[in-house]
Structures are given as structure tokens and as C-alpha cells.
Amino acid sequence: MANTVVNKTAHPFERSRLESLLLGRFFYAPAFEIYSGVKGLYDFGPPGSSLQSNIIAEWRKHFIIQEHMLELDTTVITPAPVFEASGHVARFADWMVKDAKTGEVLRADHLVKNVLQARLDSDRLARDPAYQPPKEDNKKKKKASAGKAKLAAVKLPDELVAEYENILAKLDNYTGTELGELCRMHKITNPDTDNEVSEPTMFNLMFQTSIGPTGDVPGYLRPETAQGHFLNFSRLLAFNNNTLPFASAQIGRSFRNEIAPRSGLLRVREFTMAEIEHFVDPDDKSHPNFDEVRDVELDLLDRHTQESGSTKVTRTTVGAAVDQGIIANQTLGYFVARIYLFLTKIGINPKRLRFRQHMANEMAHYATDCWDAEIENSFGWTECVGCADRAAYDLTVHSNKTGHPLIVKEQLATPIVTEREVADLKMSLLVKKFGKETSAVKDIVREMDDAQLLRLKGELAQGTATVVSNDGKEYKLTPDLLTIERKTLKLGKREYTPNVIEPSFGIGRILYCLLEHSFWSREQDIERGVLSLPALVAPTKVLIVPLSSKKELFPLVAEITAKLRKAGVFSRVDDSNKSIGRRYARNDELGTPFGITVDFASVQNGTVTLRERDTTMQLIGPVDDVIATVTELVNDTIEWAEAAKRLAVYDGVQALD
Amino acid sequence: MANTVVNKTAHPFERSRLESLLLGRFFYAPAFEIYSGVKGLYDFGPPGSSLQSNIIAEWRKHFIIQEHMLELDTTVITPAPVFEASGHVARFADWMVKDAKTGEVLRADHLVKNVLQARLDSDRLARDPAYQPPKEDNKKKKKASAGKAKLAAVKLPDELVAEYENILAKLDNYTGTELGELCRMHKITNPDTDNEVSEPTMFNLMFQTSIGPTGDVPGYLRPETAQGHFLNFSRLLAFNNNTLPFASAQIGRSFRNEIAPRSGLLRVREFTMAEIEHFVDPDDKSHPNFDEVRDVELDLLDRHTQESGSTKVTRTTVGAAVDQGIIANQTLGYFVARIYLFLTKIGINPKRLRFRQHMANEMAHYATDCWDAEIENSFGWTECVGCADRAAYDLTVHSNKTGHPLIVKEQLATPIVTEREVADLKMSLLVKKFGKETSAVKDIVREMDDAQLLRLKGELAQGTATVVSNDGKEYKLTPDLLTIERKTLKLGKREYTPNVIEPSFGIGRILYCLLEHSFWSREQDIERGVLSLPALVAPTKVLIVPLSSKKELFPLVAEITAKLRKAGVFSRVDDSNKSIGRRYARNDELGTPFGITVDFASVQNGTVTLRERDTTMQLIGPVDDVIATVTELVNDTIEWAEAAKRLAVYDGVQALD
Known part of the structure; x- marks a missing residue:
């Protein structure tokens, strides 16, 4: 029987082997290849598309559903004024x-x-x-x-x-x-x-275009999905019953006209992003669920370490990093931890994952703090997720440009009570005395703070006071023109511009790093590549392999397919006339974690074999037992060792594999 | 208790009411609204995004998974030569x-x-x-x-x-x-x-842009996803083990720079498409599963009826339409029927759905036959799905432009055996006689068909034959220079360019028509709009409504949420402090089909009520029974009438609703 101890590092990683597998199995390929291609543009084939949509589905579950985020789908084409306001026209450049x-x-x-x-x-x-x-x-x-x-x-x-x-x-x-x-x-x-x-x-780095038939409405393709969230802030807030905090989320295509893209999927001109904008009270960036992630351990590379010329990471818990002020606040720390949990869940090697803080000059123009999830791969350490505190930057600039307030009006549970001096101006008398200059006088008094009003009150009590306008003009005031009294003020509402914490995922970069981390070759044969993708994201979960193309096997194959579908397990049948060894080798390259072999004995005895991709070990049992077991394996509720206890070990492996 | 007979047509449809609901609940809104908007661009808010992704998920199941299609994800940005070859640069215009x-x-x-x-x-x-x-x-x-x-x-x-x-x-x-x-x-x-x-x-109608920093690589945003399929044809064919027929499928964004878009979501400049390219042998457009859809009845509006100035549809089965040659072939008919089944499954009213054949001048430049699924709505009849036979057009033009063959090489099971005359030229003797003109003589003979060769053979048998070149030059041939014999030829391979049948879905148009078909107002109150979306596509399936915000209800609400999640039913909790009537009214507008109300009696008795959106009728039962029943309702395995048999009718409805 097959060796159950697998040595995945027998052969050192060679990128060219992985690339030839990915191209050969059409995970992805350079776009417009038959037109000699365009740098930085790639098409995903069937397994790459499935892998991508499985990663996105898990992302949607992990973030949008679990955290009740508000999903959005906004346009790519954006009129120029939006990116003028956001600063991208002036500064989104290399x-x-x-x-x-x-x-x-x-x-x-x-x-x-x-x-x-x-x-x-x-x-x-x-x-x-x-x-x-x-x-x-x-x-x-x-x-x-x-x-x-x-x-x-x-x-x-x-x-x-x-x-x-x-x-x-x-x-x-x-x-x-x-x-x-x-x-x-x-x-x-x-x-x-x-x-x-x-x-x-x-x-x-923005692609330009022109909107409409007149040619006088310039536009850009969005380089990030974020502006679509900000511009819809008022509608989102209303949808959330006017309460904060809440997060919006969007998965979509973005575009960057890279100068000289060279590193495969890591630097492309068109890519799928998944972005979250978490809107939060600037005075309270705590997170209600922070304790759930407090003990998550991470490799951090902070700003000071880098500025000293070093790249040595510090292993620490998120809780400690926030407590020590290395990560600025709980919400930022919460997302850093959630990003870590997501990436490792889909199969990223935690030892090759670090969080690096941006240095001062490196930061995007809109960010006040930023931590990148960097994943190590054969090109080096690559930013795959950014987690930035954009503060109130975006909402403020769009509000200023459009005059549309992008703020929260909070009804305070207990009104804020303050005491202060309040001036009551007798307008008719003022007009009589100052005529056209009344409003100048009014402005001087209005702009006074509490201490200035108190001083004026004192002077008026003594008879006459002189006030001076900004341009140096003096006005004499007497007690008949105004009174100043100390009053108790209750503030029942508070208005503020929310801050934004933005986790932003480059799906293609994560996907490529995952492929590198999953790839190895069998010890006995370097040509036999395997992609050890977790079942969670593998394009196909179970391959059904009829040993012969004879009709006798059809009903059992159909039965297994139907039962797997009912159990919610995505399977495919490979009934090509290739040898079983070649069919399994193909599916090892496609990352399919389990295989069910159907032969004539299956029809006679009602038993089938179950093969595990990495060990190539096979088990045998009645159809329903095998389906129940593989369903649990795919759903990650049991491990292979447990499966091996439930089903008998199959001895015919060497002959088949 | 609530009236179970619902009159959905008490109030005539008014588009403005629907639009105000959709905007108010942020199904979608004009993009860049705070920047005064840009015509033809819309953003989807939370319920619109969910509705859209549920429609897409069902599309993926109905087409990609059920029919084992090969999914693709190709780029939006496309270099100009691709659309020059495809004819879009010259002819994709209004x-x-x-x-x-x-x-x-x-x-x-x-x-x-x-x-x-x-x-x-x-x-x-x-x-x-x-x-x-x-x-x-x-x-x-x-x-x-x-x-x-x-x-x-x-x-x-x-x-x-x-x-x-x-x-x-x-x-x-x-x-x-x-x-x-x-x-x-x-x-x-x-x-x-x-x-x-x-x-x-x-x-x-294509948006233009420029790729890369030099400014000399012009590009377009794709107006359809189709070219991405065609350019990857060779890789797709290899992935499918070099066998035909197969279909590729892609869901993605496309762009058309409409001249003056006015009809809301029906005519936009950026939209999500779902496209299938079914590659088929041009000599055999039968479909293996055609019998499964043969009896599907449709309203057809054929080309001849329209050209006679009429728009009267004919009710017929797909089988009859193909048999009578109204629909050109089985594969086209198969997809027309599958499109009908998909649209009606997600909630399109079958009485407002027709299939209209394109007239000769109307057809896209690449199509030989085309049937549009048109859905009636308040703007008229709108094309929502096109189903075109693009023949070999696209593969041929790209192959010609690039020199890369986009063909199928078929190994014939039984070789084609033919007999024909074959000429054997004695080259050395010909060169001796004709010198530089030998190749002209060779070409004359090579271009001869069977009958011409037979005649030449007869003449040579009599001594000398004269052959004439295209430009009129005569050459004398004698039997020593060539022999002509009848030979048996076996052809083991066949090479051909596949034809393409293309069903192409405009997701936004379908979504808008679905919203119109789902919208009505309660008889007793025109202001109370309802969206009767089927549970299959409704953004939220079950709304959980705690009657009070007191802590005592929290554990039961959490329990119900968890149990629904385990049953695979997407629910949301509305614990806002609005009245229960207002909360249900909001969710009628959001199209949520079922509501579970939790009150203090629930905590005491372990019972909750279940509300149906359209009738507002309520049932009551133990928590687990209600969850089991609503799960079946959502999965469409039972109807409300059956639910009403399983659970008791709740009498407190009027008070609550």
C-alpha cells in the first residue's frame, strides 16, 4: 500500500514547474496570448475561476455574513471630479x-x-x-x-x-x-x-476614458472600490437605521495602469478586490468583539524597526500589540487578526505571513496608519491585504467638494450639559447706532470664546467696552446694546464625520501565494506535481473515476454523483479513456483532495474506494459509508486518520496509482 | 386574522411608486448622486446586491453546474486588434x-x-x-x-x-x-x-482607453464577455480532453457607452452579463438533452411575422418550433427553453415573456440567427437575454488575424473512405521539358477535380493532352510525364472550425423586470408596497423580529439564528426600536418572504409565530417545528397551505400587523 508519510519538501520549490502546471491545466494564462499578449493582463480558466470563486465565497462568509456587513456593488467607471476630490488624480502615481x-x-x-x-x-x-x-x-x-x-x-x-x-x-x-x-x-x-x-x-496609474457621445465628460476606471462606498455613505447609514458602527463590503474589479508589470499575478493591470469600509466613531475605536481575537499571535514588523534598517519581525498577540500602542486601536487590531484567520483558513502558510506597518512617506495619501498582510513567495514578501485607518479623509473631501454632508447625527442618550456665557444682541438698537456696519459688530461678538465674552461682560458692567474687528476697526459698545449672561446649555445631538478602517484584499495575489504554498512534487518523481489545496477552496472536492467506460458502471456513478450533490459536495466525473494513474495525476495537479474509484467489483459488492490526494492512500467501504466519510472530510469535521479508522485500508493501491 | 385571499391587482402598477421604494430601501441608486450623477451608471445597495448575487448563484447552478460548463474569468481591458478582428471597431455602433x-x-x-x-x-x-x-x-x-x-x-x-x-x-x-x-x-x-x-x-459604443505608460497601445473596455471565450478556445478544448461539444461560461462586467441612456436599469453604460458559448460541430447541431425540453411551451414572435408589420406571438412547444424550422436547430432550441425555465424559476411572469427572432438587418454582424428573450415591463418589451447562433464567425476572424488555428481535430471512429483519381507527376522529366514553368504546369494539374483528371487520363491514353493555365497559356503533356490512377483514400481525421451558440444574459435588466413583476400594493393601503420575490432570490429569507429589546429575548433570538444558519437559511434580526408593524412593512418592501416573531410568551412557552409576507397570515408552533417548516418553505419543498396544516393559525395577527 501507499506510503502514508509524505515528504513534501523532497524537491526544492521551482517556480517554472509550478508555472508550467498552472498553464498546462489552465488555472490561468496570459490574456490575448494568440495576439502576443498584453503585459499585466491574465485570464482565469476553469480551475482558476473555481478556486477564485471559492476563495471569494469563503471571504463573503467570514466577513460579510458573519459580521453582518452591508454589501455593495458600485460602478467601475467614475467621473473625474470624484478622483480629483479623493486626491487620486494628483497623487495616485508611481x-x-x-x-x-x-x-x-x-x-x-x-x-x-x-x-x-x-x-x-x-x-x-x-x-x-x-x-x-x-x-x-x-x-x-x-x-x-x-x-x-x-x-x-x-x-x-x-x-x-x-x-x-x-x-x-x-x-x-x-x-x-x-x-x-x-x-x-x-x-x-x-x-x-x-x-x-x-x-x-x-x-x-488610473486608466482614463471618456463618458458619453460628446467627448467632454472625462472619466477613470476605479483603482479601488472604496470611493463607491464613501459616495453612498448617507444611503448606507440610513439603511443601517442611522446607527454606527457598521461596515460596507464590496467584491469587484479594479484597474491600475502599472508601468511595467512583470511578476505574474502579483502585479497586474486588472484585478479582483474585496474591500471593507468599517465606519466608526473617531472618539471610540474600540471593537465589541475584540476579546474574541485578543490571543491571536502574529508576526509584526513595525515602522520603527524598518526605519532602523531592519526587517526582523516580532511575534506577539494582537491584544498585546494594541495594549502597547504598536497597533493604533482595537478596530484596526481586530481586522488584522480577522485577516490572519481568513488567510490561514484558506491555506496560506502562517509561517510565511507577516504584518508590516507602513512607514511615514510610504503611506497612501489618505491613510493615517496602515498594516499590510505580506505573504512570502518566490518573488519575496508581497502585500496581499492592506489594513488602513483612512480616518475622516475621504468623507471630508467628498463632503467639501459636493456640499453634501457625509456625517452622523447622533441623538445622545444623556445630553451633554455645559455652562457658558451667551450674548444677547439688541439688533434694532445696534442697527440704529452702527447702520451698515452692524453685521461686522455682530461677527466680532459671535466669534468670541467664553473667556473673551466674560471679559467683555466685565467691561460692560463698568459702562463702555471697545471691541476690535479682524481688520483693526474699533467699535464702542454700551450695556443697552447687548446683555451677556451665564446659561446652562443642553446638547442633545452630536454631529461628526466617521472614521474609516479599511481592510482591502487583492484576491489574485492571495490566490497566487496560495498556489505557491500548496505546490510540491512527489518524492519518487519530480514530474508529478501536486497542489495540496484545502478542500474548502479546492475547485473540485471529489473526483469520481469509473475504472472502465463500460455501461455497467453508469448507474453507480450516477448514484454517487447524486448522493454527493445532495450532501452538498461538488464532484466531477472523469470518464476519459486515460489510464487511472494519469487521471489521478491530472487531478493531483488540479488540487482535487479526494477520489472515489468505481469498478466492476463496486457494482457486485456495493463498495468503492476512497483516495486521499497527498498520501495517495486508499480506503474501501460500502458506497453510503464512503459518501458519509468523504462529506465529513470535505467539511473538515474529521481528518484522514479518523476516516482510516472508519473504513478499511485498500490494498490494491500500488496497482492503481 | 388576516385575509388569506390577496388581491395583488387592486392598484394599477405605477412605476414612480416602485422607484421610490427601490431608492428608499437602497436596492439601487444613481451612481455619483452627490456629484449630480452620470447617466446610465447605477450602484447596487445591500438588498440589490443580494438579489443580484442570488440571481447569479441560481444561474450558476442552472447552467454551469447542471450542464458541466467550463467557467472562465477574462479581462475587461482588451487591446484594439481584438475588436478590429471581431468587427466591433467598425460596426458596434448606434x-x-x-x-x-x-x-x-x-x-x-x-x-x-x-x-x-x-x-x-x-x-x-x-x-x-x-x-x-x-x-x-x-x-x-x-x-x-x-x-x-x-x-x-x-x-x-x-x-x-x-x-x-x-x-x-x-x-x-x-x-x-x-x-x-x-x-x-x-x-x-x-x-x-x-x-x-x-x-x-x-x-x-465601446469605451476607449490606453494601456501602459507609453500611450501607444490603444484598448477598449469589452462590450461583451464573449471574445474572452473565443481567444481561449484552444486551452478550453484541451481542458475538455479535446472533445466537442462543450460550453464555456462567464459572469462579469461589460461596458457600452450608450448615446443617451434613459430607461433606468434597462439601458446602462456598465452592467453584469452572464454569457455561455456552446461550441458545436457545424454539421451536427442536435442536442443530447433536447427531449427533456421538447414540451416546453413558449410565445414566439418570428422574423416573418414582424416583417409583415405584426407583433402577434404564436404559442408553441420548442419541439414543434424546431421540427418546423422556425428555430434553426436543436441546440438553439434547447437553450431557448432552458432560458425560459431559468427566468420563470426566479420569478419572471411567464405571461410577460416572449421570444422574438431578429430580423435580417437587425442582426448583430456576427450572428446568423438570433432569438431574444423579451420581458414586458412598463417601458415596453425589453430584450433581457439574447440567444444567437454566431456560426464560425468569431473563431474564423481571430484565426485569420493571428494565424493561430482555432479548430477541432477529430479522430474519426470509422475513417471516411473515398475513391478518386490521383495524378503522379514525374518532376525531373517535367523540369527537363518545362524549366521555370514547371510549377505552373504542376498547379494546373493539382487544381483539377476528379472529373477533369478523368478526362485528362483519357486524353493521355490517346497520346498527348493539352492543358491550359488560368492566364490562358497552353502546355502539351505526354504519358511519360505523369500517370493518373484511381485510388482508394482513407481519411482518419477531420478538421473543422466549431460553430458557437451563445445565450447572453443581461443580469440588471432581468433584475429590474423581476422587481416590476414582483411589486404591488396592499388593497387597503396603496402606500404599503410589497415585493413578492420568490424565496429563491429574496435578499433575506427570514426576518427574526424580537417584540421587545429586553435582554430576556436575546438567548432565544440567538438560538433561532443559529438553528436557521445550520439549516442553510439566511436570516436577519431586526431589533430596531420601530413598531412591529413598521418593521414588517419595511421587510415587505425588501421582499423578505417570512418573519418569525419572538416575544415574552415565546420564552415562556417555547413557541414563536411565523408570518407569510403576501397574505400577512401568521402561524404559531414550537421553535423547532417552525424552523423545520420555514426551511421547507424557503427550499420550496412545501407551500404555505401545507405549512398552515402543520402549524396552528395565530389569532393575534391584527394586533401585530
């Missing part, structure tokens, strides 16, 4: 440089990173000939190895190594001018041509 | 006219329709003062009534009435030039200004 001779466009920060990293690799090679440069994309790898012959074993002075490492740790913190200086100072040229590059210029 | 003085842009066919329809209404008013003009949108209605004072009772000559009616029946069949002629001939002006309009010009 720095690009041009090759001085060929005109090739490069992203400035990526250029600096790639060149300095290559120099550091070459230095390390000089210091240790056994050194292997770390993760880089295939194309780069080829170039790097081509270049290595040239660069190989160039030892750098220790101070320069330290300086390069320091630059790389702070890379997201540089302005365009600083990136330009780095290029000049460190003689960074286009590695493909060795030509110098231009000064960095800004390139706005 | 005719627009401009107001000669104001420059306002109008869609030419809509202008003709609205003006002639208004004249016919005015004529009918003259003939019958009690006449009410039929469905038009609100804005128009106001204008029409304003205009009616002016136009009222203008009787037209009988011939002109007939001519207008004939034009309206054929409206989709006119070219731009013809629309221009109609405007001149019938003095059709802009009804808002009475100004003349310009000659119709074409306006391409």
Missing part, C-alpha cells in the same frame, strides 16, 4: 524613468531595487562561492545568470553593503527626487542596455 | 443625431420611435377620449402630458396610422440613411426643442 537611448519605461523604485540586489548577490558570491541568489522572477533569473558571468564575484566594501541594505529596507520611503539621486549617486543604469536613465517623472 | 441648434445628442431610432408613438397616442385620444397612452418612462410621461394639451386629439389619416405602425414594428431593421429619411419625410424633430436634427452618424 515614479517612472526612461532609458536615455531606447526610451524603454521602467518603474524607478523597482529599478533601484533590482540593480542593488544584483550587486549584493554578486558581492555575496565573491564572499561565498556557494551562495545562491534568492527569489527572483524567471526572466530576471536568466538575465542575472547571464549577467553573473560578468558581475560574478565582485566584492563590495563593507560600508557599501551596509548602505545598499539600508536603502533596500527603506525603499518604499523615497520620493521621486530621492530615487533620481540614488540612480546618479550609485550609477544605476538600465540593466538590459547599460544606458543611463532619465530623472523620475510621475505616471498616474 | 446611429445618433444632433439637435441642429442646441447640439443635444439623441439616438436616432429612439427619436423616431418616441415621436411616432406620441403621434399615434394623440390620434387614439382623438378617436377615443378615454384612451390612456401605454407605458412610457416618467420623464416622457410628463412631457407627453404637457404636450398632450398641444397635441391632444390630433386625428391622423387612417393610412398614416397604418404607416406609423408599420415603421414601429420594423424599427430595428432600418439603416442610418433610412432613419434620416424617416426624420425628413415625417418631419421628426427633437421633441424637447422642436428643432430639426442632423443626418444620423455612427457612434461606436
